[in-house]
Amino acid sequence: MPVKTPLDEKITRHFSGVVVRKDLVKAVKGNAIVPSYVLEYLLGQYAASDDEATIQAGIQAVRKILADHYVHRNEAELVKSTIRERGRHKVIDRVTVTLNEKDDVYQAEFANLGIKSVVVSPDTVKKHLKLLVGGVWCICDIEYFHTDDYRLVPWTLGSIKPIQLSHFDFAGYVQARGEFTTEEWMNLLVQSIGFNPTMFSRRAKLIQLVRLVPFVERNYNLVELGPKGTGKSHIYSEFSPHGMLISGGEITVPKLFVNNSNGRIGLVGYWDVVAFDEFAGRKKRTDKALVDIMKNYMANRSFSRGVETLGAEASMVFVGNTSHTVPFMLKHSDLFDELPEAYHDSAYLDRLHHYIPGWEVDTIREEMFSEGYGFVVDYIAEVLKSMRSVDASDRYQEHFTLSSDISTRDRDGIHKTFSGLMKLLYPHEQATPEEIEEVLRFAIEGRKRVKDQILRIDTTMAEVRFGYTDAQGTWHSVATGEEKDYPEYYNSRRRSADGQIPIEEPAAGPALADQSAAPATEKKSVVEEVLKNGLVEWEEGQRGFTFSRQIVPYLRGSSQITLIDPYIRSYHQARNLMELIEGIARVKESADEVTLKLLTVEVPDDVERAQKQLKFLLQIKKNAAILGLLLDVELVNDGTIHDRSIATDTGWKILLGRGLDVFQRPAESNAFDLSIKYQQYREVRGFGITYLRQNEHIGQ
Template sequence: MVADDLDDVFPQSKVPQSDLDRKINEHFAGAVVRKDLVKTVKGNAIVPSYVLEYLLGQYAATDVEAGIQEGIETVRRILAEHYVHRNENELIKSKIREKGRFRVIDRVSVTLNEKDDTYEASFSNLGINGVLVDPHTVNANQKLLVSGVWCMCDIEYFHSDNAKVVPWILGSLKPIQMSSFDYDGYLEARAKFSTDEWIDLLIQSIGFNPDQFGRRAKLLQLVRLIPFVERNYNLVELGPKGTGKSHIYSEFSPHGMLISGGEITVPKLFVNNANGRIGLVGYWDVVAFDEFAGKKKRTDKALVDIMKNYMANKSFSRGVEPHGAEASMVFVGNTSRTVPYMLKHSDLFDELPESYHDSAYLDRLHFYIPGWEIDTIRGEMFSNGYGFVVDYIAEVLKSMRNLDYSDRYQPHFSLGADISTRDRDGIHKTFSGLMKLLYPHEQATGAEIEEILRFSIEGRKRVKDQILRIDDTMSAVNFGYQSPSGEWTAVTTLEEDEYPAHYYRGRPGASGDPSMPTEPAVQLPGTSAPEPTVTPVPDKENLFRGQRDFVENQRGISYEALFMPYLRDATEIELHDPYIRQPHQGRNLVDLLALIAASKDPADEAVFKLYTTLEEDPEYQKKQLQMLSQILQGAAQQGIKLEIAKDPGGHDRWIRTDNGWRINLGRGLDIFQKQEGGWFDFGTARQEFRQVRAFGVTYIREDG
């Protein structure tokens, strides 16, 4: 077999189309692109995805493999020749000089030179300033005055003996975004897709593989898009690191602005009193604050006050003249505690800066995305299917900001009578946004409307329930909806069902003693929240002390029986095991950590110190570090702080606890024989069914 034939046998470069992909290309030809192509063409060009997809949409918006490959090469050539790398800016300047005119792709911003009464452009990567811009160009693209905009520009060079004259001349400027689209055609095409197909198309448009997400996870991803389709929508998302909270606001749309670090001044965001210039909220559809969490972050009280007014009234005032704007506000940040810990000791807004941990500010939020429910982004979660060219869907969403779908549920359901106006507004705006995203053609069934109404209520309820913890003057609300027949459906949050003893802490009539360790409660649909069950704490004085030996092939052994009676009430545990290297050894560690997490109160935290050694081979060491990093992240989500350090003790292996026990381990955690049965082997489900190697364990009471 010759080398050229390999592509026929192993067609790695040819991604087979699914039925959905074929349908997408049939009804949205020219407006979709294969999502994995962005990584293919990006290389080391530091540009947003919507810039790359704009180019791919121009040259590779097809499902014909030959056309895709040709388009990829064209885009690569354009990026190679015209994208300006900062370390190559002098080379590009030289090309402009030698050719007289040259096209560049760069981030451009414009300022008004009041002394000369001229507009002057600055090119971020090219590193040139003071380039004259025609007023008509500025008026047509006013975002140039607020912050940088990615553009295709023709730059000319003309040297003058006058040192004050800038030699760079702007020949043309074209922002990288669509100028028009067929909205009626969009609605007609939407009607060709089922709800499940349409949701998967939107998920693929974001860049994810829908097969990796459940229905609820998909809806949580799509809520991130509501600020682009709904005016003055106030959204917060707090959760663990690495879940893609800020990605959409920096990469998805040319109409969104992501402010890194979460800090900004009043003049930059709202209005500059010195020159009367409107800030970011006047020019962008979405203003997102990244890394917003952090209790010790410095905050400007004036900014907090003006933000409260803007989020409530869509207007702001500095001085005499009031201003209005339509920008949605998004706040994303990381949490460092588990959900039950926050519920037991504070609230789900605990990580916010002190000035924002205020009931008046929080009451203006329409939806709280529970970031702890969203998986950490992994490679297999990205899509190689077709999705909308980002710029196309961004323009669709922008055009729908003028529409209001908030009353579409009313023929089917009515909200609870005691839901306040502000609560109702939050529910309505989320419902309207989801209707525009999922059912822009307004052909939703009653069941589909109920699904997103319930979801909208839950997001606002999460906000309100936490406010009740902060401000006891607020009245509790009975969140739910009623059918025309009078049937009432109460809505709860997921964390309310899982941790009822902690969720209702401090509420009148709350049941359960939060100080007692509890098992996570399980609630069936349509039932009331169950009472937590108390896990008994073993009597440490009656535990076995001394040596136990186990023979090869013995069954009925488990970590739960060997270790948990000694670890259950410990808050700090250290494990010395030099051999946590291979995947099965990592799985052993996870099994032990999972038992510890399940035995403790979910609202408490435990510290687990692992002392181990690294593989010597660089390739294996890289895989080992990736494995340990993944285990560390997973443990943190279950309330276990995993600390990893080098084991100084050679081959000795033992466990020590802060409740007075030392357990010497002959083989460490690696006591089980290798399994061959895979998923369907009973030993995969229960350690007791697995055969062990010969090993011994010694239990020592160190405090007498």
């Protein structure tokens, strides 16, 4: 059992019955492919306690319910047989209802059970309209009665209960908020999402929480682009029964807005949040009519059904993966470069209220998941839904005034993000000026990130000075994180009339300057080393060899590097590879990308060691991508590699006698041993390196 923290004690004391230990979801899930909110709904019924005996009994009860009633696809026939033999049986399944116009009846389809055309009463549909769009997880009683009339379906719906909270005490929620500090409340919300707040900085927590704003703010348009594996879509698929996650490739006008042939309203009419997964992809096919109607809806909250104009409150979220580093995108295009071409349009982008910098979000790791207490997902989902009609956008105006440069659309974006975060963090309306300022700056930054990228695309838009004035009349400017990190690429990069970004030589960036971890002698050698052909031999036990001095200078300026080394399998060998990658990253432009192809031998006949090798390589690949190095690994069979070498597209070939494995292993682990950190203090094994210059112009 996890150790209960003081925060957990406080949470269970003030929110008894509506919180649950977040690690319990994994304990009960097994191989049931159901959203977290379904499991937490059940845990909230049986295990919402801090008493260990009650929790264990609740876990067993939920496991039994899942075992008896959750329908696994591969057991559908067994469940159908159970219904037939018993005449009636309760199931947990995703139910979708359609109208059969021919027979004028509503009919349900059960996703996992695989039965269709189950008659549903109109009263049931009226109570639960979401059954008509996208489907809802439900607990249902299904009855079986067979007749000789082949037109009649033997399945009958006895009862249906969507897995959603029916009521809650909002006043109690607000009152209890007053018992927590802002830091404690922020940690409670992060734990409710399922993460361990101790693994996140305050800024990282705000980034996680802004993902919740679409649930608490009407008609909020949010985009998040970043590397894979950062949990961009998790909240929209698992967190709330009021959100719908669909694949970017499945978006159509009838599905999203309205089907003009039958007048049926789409997803935006029934769901609080519609999120588009895998939205990025420059070459993805898009429907021009969809783009146009989406732009109108995002701006005006309305769409047309024939001659009739309809309104809706659904927030729109767009998440997708980036394939380049931030400096690369800033140098060569913009931070929206990954979007489909039809959406890479200033009119569409200007409708976005906030851009979450996905590159600042850590890849999700096992230790990042929470074992502490958080709100039962269904409870917090209903709390957020109840606040959608509240407007908190003016709570800063007593203390701060936005820049007069900021346009109405920019101001709307800032206001909606600010309002959403204030409702999340300060529902009791008790925030200090410093806390209000923190939220305001974060809201301004997210809209500024949108607008600054639009300025690169549309030269007709005017520059905007993003910032605010405090009550004393002092001006505070706001900058984005990437603007601070890469000013040489971020600023003065507006596109010319022909759509091209002007070529400018960047100021001296961190590529060469960022070598503070290396001794001064090594820094000098990287720049001044004269590149020569020939053989260089190193004796056993000799010191002074470094990748940055003896190898990296020959790799500078390369965009394609091929490394052949059969032995990248143990920890120290993988570490050597990562140190070579670090050396390459130091001498390349931060906005450039280098592809490093590695040919190495797969560990033969040892499953455990082979798994470790793969784990090392995957970790290196992920971390190298952050530095702008794209690692492409090819595992080959032993005996197919005969030499160890490095070849570049600039014409150098380096023959490595021992590959990268040139250092002797340290006698023991010693945190104070300089050789652990600096290669030049390590003893080497005897080896030789041959440098071959295949193009005469190199080095001259």
